[in-house]
Amino acid sequence: MPTLRTLSFAALCAVLLLLLPLRATAQTAIEGETVYTMAGDPITNGVVLLSDGVIEAVGPATDITIPEGYTVHQAAVVTPGLIDTRSVVGLAGIYNIDDDQDQLETSSPLQPELRAVDAYNAQEELVEWLRNLGVTTIHTGHAPGALISGQTMIAKTHGRTVNEAVIDSLAMLSMTLGPQVSSTFDTPGTRSKGVSMLRTHLLEAQAYHEGMQAEDPADRPRRNLQMETTARVLAGEIPALMAVHEVPEIMTALRLADEFGFDLVLDGVAESHQLLEEIQASGFPVLTHAPMIRPSGPTGSAAFDTPAKLHEAGIPFAFQSGFESYVPKTRVVLFEAAVAVANGLPFEAGLAALTIDAAELLGLADRLGSLEEGKDADVVLYNGDPFEYTTQVCGVFINGDHVRDTCL
Amino acid sequence: MRTVLLCLLSLLLAAAPLQGQDQPIAFEGATLHPVAGPPIANGVLVVADGTIVAIGAAGEVDIPAAAERRDVSGKVIIPGLVDTHSHIGRQQGGDRSSPLHPEVRTLDAIDVRDNSMMRARAGGITSVHIMSGSGHLLSGQTTYLKLRHGDVITDLLFCDDPTTDICGGIKMANGTNPIRQPPFPGTRAKSAALQRALFVEAEAYREEMANGTASRDLANEAMVEVLNGDRIVHFHTHTHEDILTVLRMREEFGFNVVLHHVSEAWKVADEIAAAGVPSSIILLDSPGGKLEATNIRWENGRALAERGADVAFHTDDLVTDSRLFLRMAAFGVRAGMDEDAALEALTLAGARMLGLDDQVGSLEPGKDADFVVLSGPPFSVYSLIEETWIEGQPVFDRSDPDDAKFATGGMGTYEHASGHVHGQD
Structure with missing residues (x-):
């Protein structure tokens, strides 16, 4: 007793x-x-x-x-706190084995219904690694590689569960244009085919979105997870996050945004330095490729001074760690910004792109990005x-x- | 007569560039890091005929009257970097027909015109060890290159004659990368057994050679060079148990070995130091990407150096980028490595591990005039590599836009770059 x-x-x-x-x-x-x-x-x-x-x-x-x-x-x-504006950490784990790689589903090239919150592991070791190096917020989720690979979310790098960590459960819809898609899927096998498949999907979502406006619920289409997600892009609720690197893909992304009237966030964009005027005129922001990304294949034209050029052109941009398929398994935005600053980006612009500019780009500047009461x-x-x-x-x-x- | 004059004139003109090379150059006013000794503020470095002829503080060095004098005050000069493990030049080794390829030479495949070679020059690398991948227990003979400008491999080799000389080491690996479907091993113990059997066979072949009964055998010939200590084994190994397997095998067969990557060096640093075996290590921006690299630490350099074990860095390009080689050692310093040890680990230590330290790795009279001119301290992010010199010749000059693009990248620079990443081959 x-x-x-x-x-x-x-x-x-x-x-x-x-x-x-x-x-x-x-x-x-x-x-x-x-x-x-x-x-x-x-x-x-x-x-x-x-x-x-x-x-x-x-x-x-x-x-x-x-x-x-x-x-x-x-x-x-x-x-x-530093903000990583494009990561896959939490879906992609440190071990790089099938069991901890949930960033890309390859059963179909169009899967907007895949939610990041259903896969995010708040206790992933790489989350801790980023946290220990000052990254307090990550925009993470489905990786580049499919025409529509799924949804992204925004989380603090703190909390035992996704519920504790998440601050925006649906941030953007992850899309990819170009040869990267064809290397994963049998079809699309070409760039043009990929764009036609994406446009067809967007047209369907447009019809679904219009159908859902019907006053009588009986006239509305049956609920469809795919369509309702893409419809949110078309309704301007969330942006399309388009991973594009080469000039033809960048132009295609701008063309699609114009055709369907959605908000666009350009992701990667190794050849952005070739289209500074066009990107600046579009008003859309760039989540610039990690300056230290491996220059090979579609990223062969990546440059240490891309951020400096975006800054000079007045294009809103922020840093991302991106997706790494091997070693190192994640990059660290603090290190990427350092290389950009050593290659022409002014010091305070580098710091801003890691903090307040990133917060504004993610629509969270009211609570993140600066030390203010x-x-x-x-x-x-x-x-x-x-x-x-x-x-x-x-x-x-x-x-x-x-x-x-x-x-x- | 006129023709004769013209001939003489053209001969003179043709000889002019040669004369230029022969003219000594004195670099004055920089902070010099000889690595073989303490730093020299306001130093003078004199090179002639591709060799360092003098180094010292201003006023203490005789500058030849004929020397071209270059003011490099405010700059920092370090020895040309020695990269002990790289995959530039679109290298290839053995194929999938066998896990063991001692007869395969990387030098038969290296493309010295590939733009990845300029990436290395832009990174201050002057000597590079190019090797094949780790997807084999033994993927082939490696190649030591000096990154002089040249159109063919023989222009860049350290050795004189690739047909008769030993022009590199040999690449072996254990751990997960060589574990594949048969004829590759399925377990670590099988990996070690296959490698040991190769050494046992080479021992028998060596006896046949002594008896005069051996017939030509390319694989065994290379392995006998290994057994005799003339060809260094460069052994890819990550985890602490795999590291000890390499040390055990070396004990059994008595070859010269350099451990490569050594992700878990911090766990067995005492054992590595006690064995007197050098380590060529890599530091990464994050751990993981493969099971064996989840415990890699930035402290590896410090852990080895503090115990007196020889340690060098390597890029494993394109796992890390040759242009950022200095950055890796800076991260070693970040984790507590002594700055002098970190600089030695980029230069002289690497030269020792390749058996080339009599020729490169430090700024000393008589050594090759291989050096890098920096805009500031070696381990600052803000320091730029302004010039890379090899044997008294500039091979990279950041002030020349044609060269600068290889330092920063940009449209088309690395469009067709070789992108070897281990485990993906």
Whole structure:
């Protein structure tokens, strides 16, 4: 028989354990020698206060008094949490065996109904790897490789389950044009055939979407998972995320967006430097290929200075890790931006493309991308210039939780 | 008479470029990293006839009166990089007919005109070890190349005569990559048994050679070179148990070996150091991509160097990009490796592992004039490779747009690039 004393001890323990997660999200002060808020000029000797999962205050140390009871952390450089605008991590796992590769279903080239949330593994080791290097938000999901490979989602790199991690369960619809599709499927076997198949599908979805507007429910078409997803693209609810690399594919993507009137996000775009005027005129953003992507086949024209050229042309862009089929299994946007900055992209433009520009591109700038009062408490601490090879990421906060405290 | 004059004139003109090569060049004002000694601020490097003739601080070096003098103040000069493991030049090794191909030479397939060779020059690589893949227990004889400009393989070889000389090492592998359908092995133990049987057969052949009873056998001839210590085994191996299998086999047959990749070096660094076996390692932007690489760590360089084990880096191009070779060592530094050790691991250590350290790998009088001119410190992301020199000749010059495109990439630069990635062949 347990005594009353051991029972009350157990009760105390239970209460303490319940409080633990709260304690982790309690109040934190971060002192940075340089704080890049991405909302105004960098602050020398700045302070960021985190409370209840959001940013409570940001400013110079001379203006902010750290309240009693706040845990204080110090860093040479502080930035907002980094955003990877195109990944497959969580669907594609570290082992690269059949069991952990769920990023591309090859039974059909058109499968818009595949939801990313049904496959995302929040406990995947590569999610942890990205988190430890300052990536706090990922736009992830179905990979390039099919005309329509499935849906994408946006998640924090924190949380035990997809439910805890997800912040947008349907972000975009992943599409691919070009030889990459023909290497996976018997048909389409050519670029033109692929485009005709996609247009046929879009026409069907257009008819479905129009049919669903009928006033009398009896006149509406039967519910169809494929059609209702693609219809959401046509209705302007979500963008088409089109993986294109070579000039003919880029032009085709712009042509399709014009024909069907959907919002387009260009993905990869190794030859974007050949069509800067056309892309800029379209107004559509580019999730630029990782500068260090292997230059081979369709990406043979990729360049370290593509981001610099997009920036100069005034094209909205952000960084992505993309899809890697072998080693390394994921890229890290912090490292990709560093190479872009070393090849002509201004320092602050590089940082913006990892944070506030990426948040705007994903439609989440109201809560992500900068260190501003009321925004999510996603913060990264470094022991030097974030882009230097030898600088380490020494601390990561997500939703105010101190999720990493070791330098990497 | 006029014809004779014209002939003499053309001879003189034809000789002019040669004379240019012979003229000594003095590089003045840069920070020099000889690797063989401490860095020299405001240094002078004198090269002539393709060789380093002097190196030292300004004022302490005799600059020949005839020398062309180049002001490189503010720059940093390091030895030409030695890449101990690369797949540039559209290399090929053995085919699927057997898991063992000691008779196959990569030098018979390398395309020295492929633009991947310029990718390496743009990355400051001056000596490269080109090898075939790891999808075999032994995929073929490897090739050591100097990345001089040249139209044919013989222009780039380290050896004099590919018909009679040893022009590289030999590539072996264990772990998952060579495990395939028969005639390939299905297990690790079978892999080791097949490799040991090859050595046992070579031992018998060596005896026949001594007795004068051996008939020509290309495979056994190469393996006897291995047994005699004249041809180095470059052994692809990842996990700690596979690493120990290589050490065990070396103990049994007594060959010279370099461990390659060595993803789990941090787990058996003591054993590697105790065996006195060098490691040629790779660092990756993320672990995984294959089961064997899930435990790879950036600390591998530090773990080996701290124990006194010889360690070099390699690109495994196109697993990592030759243009970013300096970056890999910088990541070693990020994980605690000493900067001097990291620079040595890009240069002199690699030269030792290829048996070429008497000729390349450091800035010392008498060695080949192979060096790289950087705009800043070697391990900074902001430092650009401005020039790569081999034997006193520039092979990459970033100020020339025709060369610069190979550094940055761009339209058509690597359109038909060789893209060997292990395990996908």
